[in-house]
Amino acid sequence: MDPVFPRLHVITGARRPVEVVTAAVAASLRLGVPDQLAIQVRVEDDITDRAAFLLAAEILEICRPQNVLCLVNDRLHIALAVGADGGHVGADDLPVAAARKIMGGVVGATCRDPESARAAVADGATYLGVGPAYLTATKPGLPAPLGPAAVGAVAAAVPRTPVIAIGGVTAGNAGELIRAGAIGIAVVGAVSEAADPGAATERLLKALS
Numbered sequence: 001m002d003p004v005f006p007r008l009h010v011i012t013g014a015r016r017p018v019e020v021v022t023a024a025v026a027a028s029l030r031l032g033v034p035d036q037l038a039i040q041v042r043v044e045d046d047i048t049d050r051a052a053f054l055l056a057a058e059i060l061e062i063c064r065p066q067n068v069l070c071l072v073n074d075r076l077h078i079a080l081a082v083g084a085d086g087g088h089v090g091a092d093d094l095p096v097a098a099a100r101k102i103m104g105g106v107v108g109a110t111c112r113d114p115e116s117a118r119a120a121v122a123d124g125a126t127y128l129g130v131g132p133a134y135l136t137a138t139k140p141g142l143p144a145p146l147g148p149a150a151v152g153a154v155a156a157a158v159p160r161t162p163v164i165a166i167g168g169v170t171a172g173n174a175g176e177l178i179r180a181g182a183i184g185i186a187v188v189g190a191v192s193e194a195a196d197p198g199a200a201t202e203r204l205l206k207a208l209s
């Protein structure tokens, strides 16, 4: 695993995704840490593949010149078609082993417990997204929040694989997740819903430094 795996994953929401990504990338450049930022293109299920493809291509054009990692959620065919750096899969998506077969780059996998974490790593996951760490309104129907200790238990089970905590993460609670063992965080609302997404990204990056 590349030792410089990004520690802040900004995931696009429905609101102004291109504006948010532009601001997040600019913030990482202001702080001189574009290698610490990843952008994950995530669209709702009712968005067509064509619209998702066009959005992912536009976002990749913002990320690539600055060496900001660009991942696509769920739709690995779109990740491959635009030439993104990788993709992220969860329980309703391609199994990790199948994702690994078609994706030469980064494969992220959602895990909530040590056993599934070890299985995902054995199947070829590059990093794990672990959550929900805290309550979140962004994705309905999730299990109860894990809290920092359970996130840390997953991280301890896969010591050579980066664990990215997700779900209700803010600049205020990021520190306790890192202290528990996560190497980074993924956010939707903390950046997408912020009045100033660039300033919000700076706060999150500083909370990780």
Ligand SMILES: Cc1ncc(COP(=O)(O)OP(=O)(O)O)c(N)n1
Pocket (backbone or CB within 6 Å): 009, 040, 042, 073, 074, 088, 089, 090, 091, 092, 093, 108, 109, 110, 128, 129, 130, 131, 139, 164, 166, 186
């Ligand atoms: C970094 C990261 N971690 C977890 C997820 C969630 O993926 P998944 O469980 O497949 O849910 P959806 O995001 O597809 O609704 C993620 N996207 N990123």
Ligand SMILES: Cc1ncsc1CCOP(=O)(O)O
Pocket (backbone or CB within 6 Å): 131, 132, 133, 135, 136, 137, 138, 139, 142, 166, 167, 168, 169, 186, 187, 188, 189, 190
């Ligand atoms: C997709 C997903 N999976 C677990 S929590 C989550 C949403 C995280 O959004 P937010 O950062 O706004 O809580």
Ligand SMILES: [Mg+2]
Pocket (backbone or CB within 6 Å): 073, 074, 088, 089, 090, 091, 092, 093
């Ligand atoms: Mg998914």
